[in-house]
Amino acid sequence: MTDWLTYEWDFHGERATFRVDMQYWELLPVLSYSQLVYVCVAPKDPMAKGFDRTEQRRFRQLRHRLIDETEGRAIHVGSVYTDTLRTLYFYAAEADTIHQASAICREYGMLAITCAHASEPHFTTYYRFLYPDDVRLQSVENAAYIEAMRKRGGDVDMVRRVVLTLSFITVEDRGAFLKEVPKLGFTPGGTVWDPESTHPAVCTVSGFTALHLPELNRFTARAISAAAPLEGMLTDMEAEFVRRY
Numbered sequence: 001m002t003d004w005l006t007y008e009w010d011f012h013g014e015r016a017t018f019r020v021d022m023q024y025w026e027l028l029p030v031l032s033y034s035q036l037v038y039v040c041v042a043p044k045d046p047m048a049k050g051f052d053r054t055e056q057r058r059f060r061q062l063r064h065r066l067i068d069e070t071e072g073r074a075i076h077v078g079s080v081y082t083d084t085l086r087t088l089y090f091y092a093a094e095a096d097t098i099h100q101a102s103a104i105c106r107e108y109g110m111l112a113i114t115c116a117h118a119s120e121p122h123f124t125t126y127y128r129f130l131y132p133d134d135v136r137l138q139s140v141e142n143a144a145y146i147e148a149m150r151k152r153g154g155d156v157d158m159v160r161r162v163v164l165t166l167s168f169i170t171v172e173d174r175g176a177f178l179k180e181v182p183k184l185g186f187t188p189g190g191t192v193w194d195p196e197s198t199h200p201a202v203c204t205v206s207g208f209t210a211l212h213l214p215e216l217n218r219f220t221a222r223a224i225s226a227a228a229p230l231e232g233m234l235t236d237m238e239a240e241f242v243r244r245y
Contacts, residue, residue: 007132007140008213011080015214020078020130024091028123033075033091036120037098039066039105041086042112050083055111059086062108066090066101073097078130089125135221138234142216145237149211155244156211162219163189163206165236166227167199173230174201181205184222199233211239 003022008015041059043051051059066088067076074092081087090101098117105113132139146156164186168174174191181188189204209219224234 005132005140007136008143009132009136009139009217010214011082014082014084017081018078018130018132018136019081020126020132021076022131024075024077024126025131028077028091028126031075031091033093034119034121034123035092035095035097036118036125037074037090037092037101038116038125039088039090039101040114040116041088042084044110044112046112048084051086058108058110062105062111062113063088065104069104070097070100073100077126080130089130091120091123091126095119134228134233135217135224138220138224139213139217141237142220143213145239146211146213146216149239149241152241153244154211155242158242159208159210160240160242161206162209162216162237162239163204164220164223164234165202165204165238166223166232167194167197167235168201168203168227168230168232169199171201173232174203177227177230177232178203178205180226184226186223199231199235202235 004019005022006017006019009018010016041062043055070090070092073094074090074097076088076090078089079087090097092098095117098115102115105115149156166177168177178188186205186207189206191201191203194200194202205223207219209215220234220237227233
């Protein structure tokens, strides 16, 4: 069984699509797959702005072969795709799996391919790069929010006021966060106490942004990153509705 999550994030300055098999969050430490094998694939023409149809088809064939033919020796845990680079990440039981992967890749000379290997006993690539932190997880919610706004006939291009609700364990932590709010480019709103919540000290802040995913991601990331050291979390987001004409 797999549990794939797809989200968009920056990768070396480019907008990228990340896919990660979430099931390995708990499984990796108990498995003996500590050898990272990754395969980077690009168009043959280094000046190309993307993969043409033939290259896309050949890449899909390569991906399927790598997954199928290393089954039992390696597990496919994630991938990162940009317009000009597609990288597949595997963890293998043995370091020599890189030789098997390289042999398969050599059959696809119409693509520019690099195969590499590293020992990762702590699975750093999976936990710190592929697996989303709270900021990246929010990007999934942001994408869904934008799509829902579009379906309602909203104008996602227009800059509008967006209100974020954040919750903290203590009033002191909430106060420390609110002191930083002006530096973050937000305007503080109201505060309430929710005794039914594990994070009862609640506040709202607001700012202005268009509902484009990269911009909205940066907007929510500022708040989440500032709240996290204070054990705070983003619990709600509401944007003013502006109809598309």
